[in-house]
Amino acid sequence: MIESLITIAFCLSTALTVAILLLPSQYKPTSDPKEKRSVQILVLGDIGRSPRMQYHALKSDPHPDIESHPDISIIPIRPHPAYLQTSNKLLFVIYGPLKVLFQVACLWKCLAYTSPPTRWLLVQNPPSIPTLAVSSITCFLRQTRLVIDWHNFGYSILALKLGPTHPLVKLSIWYEKTFCKMASAHLCVTDAMRSVLKKDFQLQAPILPLHDRPASHFQPITDPKARNEFLATLPETKDVRPLLESGSLRVLVSSTSWTPDEDFSVLIDALLQYSEQAVAQPRLPHILAIITGKGPQKEMYLKKIAALETAGKLKKVTIRTAWLTVSDYARLLASASLGVSLHTSSSGVDLPMKVVDMFGAGLPVVGWSRFEAWPELVTEGVNGMGFGSATELLDRLVELFDDDQKLASLRAGAQKESSRRWDDEWDPIAGALFGLT
Known part of the structure; x- marks a missing residue:
C-alpha cells in the first residue's frame, strides 16, 4: 500500500502563527509501488476560522476537533511582530510590505524546508499575498501541482480597508490574476465565483465548484x-x-x-x-x-x-x-x-x-x-x-x-x-481530483 501524507500549514492566531499538520491517509495505488502521493494544505488565517480547510484535511478520517487528532502534529512558526498589525490606513501602507516580507520568509521556510515534498499543494485564497507567490515558486521547484481553493478574492477584501481605487488594491488585482494562473486546477465555493474566474481571470485550468457543507458534529435536535x-x-x-x-x-x-x-x-x-x-x-x-x-x-x-x-x-x-x-x-x-x-x-x-x-x-x-x-x-x-x-x-x-x-x-x-454533508460534495469533486475516489 502506498504511504501518503496530508500536510497542512495553518495560522493558529490572528498574529499569523503558522503550523504544519501531518495526517496519514489512504490513496489509490499507482504503477510505481514505491511512489509517495501526498497533498499539502496551506492556510494563512485563524485555524478556528478555517473550517472548510480543516474538512479538506480530515476528509479521510472525520473528527470534530482537529487539534486532538492522534495523527496530526503541529509545528508552529513565529508570528509577525505585533507592532506590524494596525488598522490605521497610513501606517498600513508602511507596515504592510514589512509584514509581507516577514510572511514570505516564514512561508518559504515552512514550504521549502520544514515540510516534505508533496504531490499536490492545496492553497486557501484569500489571503493571496504572499501565499500565491510563495506557493507558485515552491511548486515549480518541487514539481508539485498547485490547486487553489477560492473562498473569496483577496483584492475585494483589501478594498474594504483601503477603497476600490487605492493603488495597492489595483496591484493586488494584478498580483492575484497573475499568480493564480500557475495553478493546475481550482476549487471554488460557488458557481457564480466559477463564472468570474473563467471570464475575468481568464483561467484555462479546470475550475471545479465545491459548495461548503457542514461537518458531522452539526446535527439537528428535533425534540x-x-x-x-x-x-x-x-x-x-x-x-x-x-x-x-x-x-x-x-x-x-x-x-x-x-x-x-x-x-x-x-x-x-x-x-x-x-x-x-x-x-x-x-x-x-x-x-x-x-x-x-x-x-x-x-x-x-x-x-x-x-x-x-x-x-x-x-x-x-x-x-x-x-x-x-x-x-x-x-x-x-x-x-x-x-x-x-x-x-x-x-x-x-x-x-x-x-x-x-x-x-x-x-x-x-x-x-x-x-x-x-x-x-x-x-x-x-x-x-x-x-x-x-x-x-x-x-x-x-x-x-x-x-x-x-x-x-x-x-x-x-x-x-x-442538513442531510447534505461534506463527504457527499467532496468525494466526486476534490476526491476525484486528488485521486482518492
Whole structure:
C-alpha cells in the first residue's frame, strides 16, 4: 500500500502563527509501488476560522476537533511582530510590505524546508499575498501541482480597508490574476465565483465548484424539550429562564467576526425597532440574541448595546455575547429559534460558512441577501429568508416570531437541508481530483 501524507500549514492566531499538520491517509495505488502521493494544505488565517480547510484535511478520517487528532502534529512558526498589525490606513501602507516580507520568509521556510515534498499543494485564497507567490515558486521547484481553493478574492477584501481605487488594491488585482494562473486546477465555493474566474481571470485550468457543507458534529435536535433543556444550561439564558420555561422566548443566534464586511449595526437597529413594536404588540415574544465570535469591532458594539440597555430601549430584547466550545456551539445552533447572517460579501460571489453550519444543525436562517450567490445557499421561504436593510430584517423577525407555523416550516426545510454533508460534495469533486475516489 502506498504511504501518503496530508500536510497542512495553518495560522493558529490572528498574529499569523503558522503550523504544519501531518495526517496519514489512504490513496489509490499507482504503477510505481514505491511512489509517495501526498497533498499539502496551506492556510494563512485563524485555524478556528478555517473550517472548510480543516474538512479538506480530515476528509479521510472525520473528527470534530482537529487539534486532538492522534495523527496530526503541529509545528508552529513565529508570528509577525505585533507592532506590524494596525488598522490605521497610513501606517498600513508602511507596515504592510514589512509584514509581507516577514510572511514570505516564514512561508518559504515552512514550504521549502520544514515540510516534505508533496504531490499536490492545496492553497486557501484569500489571503493571496504572499501565499500565491510563495506557493507558485515552491511548486515549480518541487514539481508539485498547485490547486487553489477560492473562498473569496483577496483584492475585494483589501478594498474594504483601503477603497476600490487605492493603488495597492489595483496591484493586488494584478498580483492575484497573475499568480493564480500557475495553478493546475481550482476549487471554488460557488458557481457564480466559477463564472468570474473563467471570464475575468481568464483561467484555462479546470475550475471545479465545491459548495461548503457542514461537518458531522452539526446535527439537528428535533425534540423541542431537549432544545430548551440545553438552552437552560447556558449562562447567557440566566436572566430570561422564566420566559424560556413559559415558551414566550425566542432565541436568535448570530456568529460574527466583528469586521466591516458584517455590519452588525443592522441587527442592533432591527432589534431596537422590534423592541418598540413588541411593547405595542404584547403577543410578540421576547428575543434573546446570542452573538458568538471575536473580532476588532466587538468592543465598539458592546458599548453601543450597553448604552441602549441603560437607556431602557431594549425592553423586550436581551443581547448577550458568548464564546463556546465547538460542541456547545453546534448544540446552540440546533437549539435556537432562528439564525442571522450579516455577511455582505465583498465580492458578491462568496458565501458565509456560518449559514452552512446553521443548516447542518437544522436551524432556519435570515441573512443579508443583496449579493449574487445568495440563492446558491438559501432557498427563499423554504429554509430561510433574505433581507437588505434593518427594516427588512425587522419585518422577517416579526413575521416569523408572530407565526409559529411559518417558523416551524422553515425549520423543517433547514432540517432537510442538513442531510447534505461534506463527504457527499467532496468525494466526486476534490476526491476525484486528488485521486482518492
